[in-house]
Amino acid sequence: MVGDAPSIAIIGAGVAGLTCGMKLAAFSARCTIFDKGRGLGGRLATRRAEGGFQFDHGAPYLAAKSANFLALLRQAEAAGAAAPWSPEGTEPGFVGVPGMTGLAKYMAAGLDIRKGTRIEGLMPDGEGWILQWEGGERRFDIVILTTPPLQTVDLLPDEHPLAGMLDAVRMDPCLTLMVGISGEVDVARGLTGGSCEEIAWMAKDSAKPGRPNARCFVAHASTSWSERHLELNLDEVAARFLPMVLARLDLPETYAPAYVSAHRWRYARASHPLGQAYLANDARTLFVGGDWCLGNSAEHAWESGQAIAAAIGGAIKA
Ligand SMILES: Cc1cc2nc3c(=O)[nH]c(=O)nc-3n(C[C@H](O)[C@H](O)[C@H](O)COP(=O)(O)OP(=O)(O)OC[C@H]3O[C@@H](n4cnc5c(N)ncnc54)[C@H](O)[C@@H]3O)c2cc1C
Incomplete structure (x- = not known):
């Protein structure tokens, strides 16, 4: 590692990646988030169209089961980036404001995010990793993948042991x-x-x-x-x-x-999640997470991101 804090790359600026970035920032980690999309939020998605139309075409709203996720939604509400809303007869929920991506933008504040950058390869380099994208590459001490499982397998080096562990996950x-x-x-x-x-x-x-x-x-x-x-x-x-x-x-x-x-x-x-919050290699320089680790909701993505950041942050503190 260079200096005291490891350099960390997070692939994916959805809820899992942004949660990781927010929490790692609290450990003063040097984090860069990459996303192939032009916007933020992944499956928290909002489309605007001519005629004043606006659609949340991914997750329509979020519900919180844990007090900590509820606290995040309440903080976003206080900042004007979320508001209570849920369909009649269901548990209380929240939507991002002015669209679902409003919540992602709130979470992304202050983070170093490279949008429009599709990561194409991940090469081992000593104890770290070289990330490759069209027209560029960079070395990081730790890489966190928060992409859906099949895309994660595509990014892992050939025959990497973590790949086989994703076989049973179904989206x-x-x-x-x-x-x-x-x-x-x-x-x-x-x-x-x-x-x-x-x-x-x-x-x-x-x-x-x-x-x-x-x-x-x-x-x-x-x-x-x-x-x-x-x-x-x-x-x-x-x-x-x-x-x-x-x-x-x-x-x-x-x-x-x-x-x-x-x-x-x-x-x-x-439909068949992994059953644990994340996977990591033995050296704990490569982490794999996302909603699909624990379930199928934004709260599961948040839990996975929290767990990865806690594991890395604990090592930084130690
Ligand atoms: C139609 C629909 C309805 C839903 N309904 C609900 C609901 O009612 N309530 C609820 O809580 N959840 C719902 N969800 C699920 C919720 O949206 C997800 O659980 C959550 O947003 C997942 O977050 P994530 O960070 O794990 O993944 P994602 O949001 O998928 O983020 C992964 C990110 O990785 C990026 N990426 C992928 N490959 C690369 C690459 N090679 N290089 C760079 N970036 C890359 C993607 O662009 C994406 O931004 C719904 C989802 C959908 C699609």
Whole structure:
């Protein structure tokens, strides 16, 4: 290691990676977070579109089971980056403000984050690692991967022992549809939740706090419908999904919304999680984490990120 604190790279600026970054900053660690996306938050995702439309097309809201995760959400609320909201009949929850990514931006404050940088390789270098991306590379003492399991396996060096430990983890896909409605059409006011064979979830996003007025709906296809249609191009997904959503909104099949777009989450939520908060190599210079380690919610991602940072931070302090 160079100097007192190890240099640390975190791959992924979703909840797990940002949690790690926040907690490691408290240990004065030198941390850099890389994400291939143009924005922050990973599956906490918000899309804005012409016409004043705005959609949370990943996680629609978050619930907290532990007091510490609730404390983070309450702090974000106090800072104007989150607000209480949950579908009727479910546990109390929160949404990011002005969109779900608002929470990620709150968590990212003060952290060194390189957006738009897809990590393509990870090479052992003495006790550390060389990270490679298009047009660059850099050495770090410790690397933390918070990418979904299959992408993690792709990044690990060939035949790395951690790769085999991820074999049993399964992530379900989810196709989502974003629908923006303008004009004088009468549509359901506060529609949330509900499930049928094809649609697992549907919400009026514009009914969430701090959103623009334009009427926006997000629907999640069921796992089985998503699996059956996963490889279609997104225009085709939208064409097949839209009639089901219009039916739920009591709109005629011929109605043409102002905005329609589909999104493919190939790795949306874990159906078979790993069963432990993270994995690490024997030298504890390579850590692997994310929601899929413990479950399928943002709180699980937060728990995994916390556990990795505590393990590394404990070693820094010692
Ligand atoms: C449709 C849907 C509905 C959901 N509903 C809920 C819900 O109601 N409640 C709830 O709590 N949770 C829900 N979730 C799950 C929640 O969004 C996740 O548990 C949580 O956001 C995962 O965080 P993470 O940091 O583990 O992973 P991610 O958010 O996936 O972050 C991983 C990051 O790694 C980046 N990355 C990947 N490969 C590379 C690479 N090679 N180089 C650089 N960066 C890379 C990605 O861009 C991404 O930003 C839902 C998710 C989806 C998709």
